[in-house]
Amino acid sequence: MQVIETISELRAAVFNARLNGLKVGFVPTMGNLHYGHISLVEQACEHCDLVITSIFVNPLQFAPHEDLDTYPRTLEADKTQLMESGCDILFAPSVTEMYPDGKGVDTVVDLPSLSPLHCGITRPHFFKGVATVVVKLLCMVLPDIAFFGEKDRQQLTIIRRVVKDLSLPVEIIGVSTKREKSGLALSSRNGYLTDAEKQQAAFLYQLLNEIRQRIENGARDFQSLERQANQQLAEHGFEPDYFHICHSETLLPAALEDKKLAILAAAKLGSTRLIDNVAFDLI
Numbered sequence: 001m002q003v004i005e006t007i008s009e010l011r012a013a014v015f016n017a018r019l020n021g022l023k024v025g026f027v028p029t030m031g032n033l034h035y036g037h038i039s040l041v042e043q044a045c046e047h048c049d050l051v052i053t054s055i056f057v058n059p060l061q062f063a064p065h066e067d068l069d070t071y072p073r074t075l076e077a078d079k080t081q082l083m084e085s086g087c088d089i090l091f092a093p094s095v096t097e098m099y100p101d102g103k104g105v106d107t108v109v110d111l112p113s114l115s116p117l118h119c120g121i122t123r124p125h126f127f128k129g130v131a132t133v134v135v136k137l138l139c140m141v142l143p144d145i146a147f148f149g150e151k152d153r154q155q156l157t158i159i160r161r162v163v164k165d166l167s168l169p170v171e172i173i174g175v176s177t178k179r180e181k182s183g184l185a186l187s188s189r190n191g192y193l194t195d196a197e198k199q200q201a202a203f204l205y206q207l208l209n210e211i212r213q214r215i216e217n218g219a220r221d222f223q224s225l226e227r228q229a230n231q232q233l234a235e236h237g238f239e240p241d242y243f244h245i246c247h248s249e250t251l252l253p254a255a256l257e258d259k260k261l262a263i264l265a266a267a268k269l270g271s272t273r274l275i276d277n278v279a280f281d282l283i
Contacts, residue, residue, distance in 0.1 A: 001083045003090045007140050010091050014052075014142055022049035026143035026170075027087075028134060031055040032072040036178040036186035038085045040147040043175050045086040052141055053082055054091040059103040061129030072188060091141070098136065108132045109166075111158055117251055118154050118264050119275065122241055130155055131162050138163075138170055146170050151177040151185045153264060153277045157251055177276075179205070185276045192272040201269050203236045208263050208278045215245070215261065216282065222254050233267050241266035241273070248279045258282075 004010045017024055025048030027040045033055075044051040055078060062068035075092065082090055099105060109131035114120075120127055138146060148156045160172050178186045182202035193201060211225055219225060222245040229243040245254045248262035262279040 001079070001087055001090055003079070003092060005092055005094065006097060007093065010052075010089070010140055013089060014050075017050045023145070024048060024141065024143045025051045026138070026141045026146045027051070027053045028137050028146070028148075029053060029055055030057045030071070030188070031078050032074050032188040032191070033078045033081050034178075034186045034188065034190075036149055036151065038081055039178050040149060040175050041082065041085040041087050043173065044145070044147050047145055047173070048143075050088050051086065052089040052091055052143065053087045054093075054137055054141070056091075056093055056098060056133070056137075058098075058129060058133040059095060060099075060105075060108075060133055061126050063123065063125050072191060098133070105132065105136075109135050109162060111161060114154070114158050114161060114251065118242055118244055118246075119266060120154075127155070127158055131158055134159055135162060135166070135168070138168055143170055145173055147173050147175055149177060150174045150279070151187070151276065153262060153279065154251060157249070185274075187274070189272055189274070193269065197269050197272070200237060201272075201274055204233070204238070204265060204267060204274055204276050205278075207232055208265060208276060211243075211245070211263055212278050212280055216280070220256055229265070233265075238267040238269050241268065243267075248281075 004013060014024060025044035027044055029037050041051060041053055057071050059068055079090060095103060108128050110128045115127040148159060150156060156174050163170055163172055183205035184202045207229055211229055226243050226245060230240040233240040243265045246252060246262050246264060247254055247258050248260040254261055259282045262277055264277045266273060266275045
């Protein structure tokens, strides 16, 4: 596996791949890799001839009070996992390489219809930072296909909209959420949980499936279901952020006639913020 730290070297490698007719796949990450990330790389290897993974902890998506400085950085362990998974190129730029004028840019990508929803309610800065850095990375790599996890459903929806709206020549593939045996979605932030909290955290996915089953069995008072779910989260030791029943493609609040649904939830357990979702179609 080749490790590249500069944009110019990355573009040269991609140019040579294009000359040889190779299909390029791309997996953007912030490192501290787990099997959820590696499953994206494995999918990329199945679809593409050359697979590039980026590791960059993007300061643009962290608010001043959030965990930018303490976000886990495990580059050497990440390299080992990527080599074993078949990744061809690791792009690991510095902050200065990505943002030569500081920790940000004047030009940003924002989706005012999607960014303020769900996670954007309490993290209004977040998706602007995500969308901006992903567009920068896509323009650097120019992949044929980019792979994103469905655990971050709002992020995936935003990236798909950005690519469509800006006519970026890349296909976006969503990859199913990978979970522990308990059902807890794999996440880099799970490392902040104590052993007891990790067992407790599995309740979030259980609750998502419980509400899903109630909807599939005919329940249609979505606001009441959301209130009940938030109450259950609080009773199980969580600090609920949101629990929303939505149209799975627009992520707008679900209407009674909608058949494509998603339930998105976020809650704190101790100091750790967890997110998860389930998507399903009604017959």
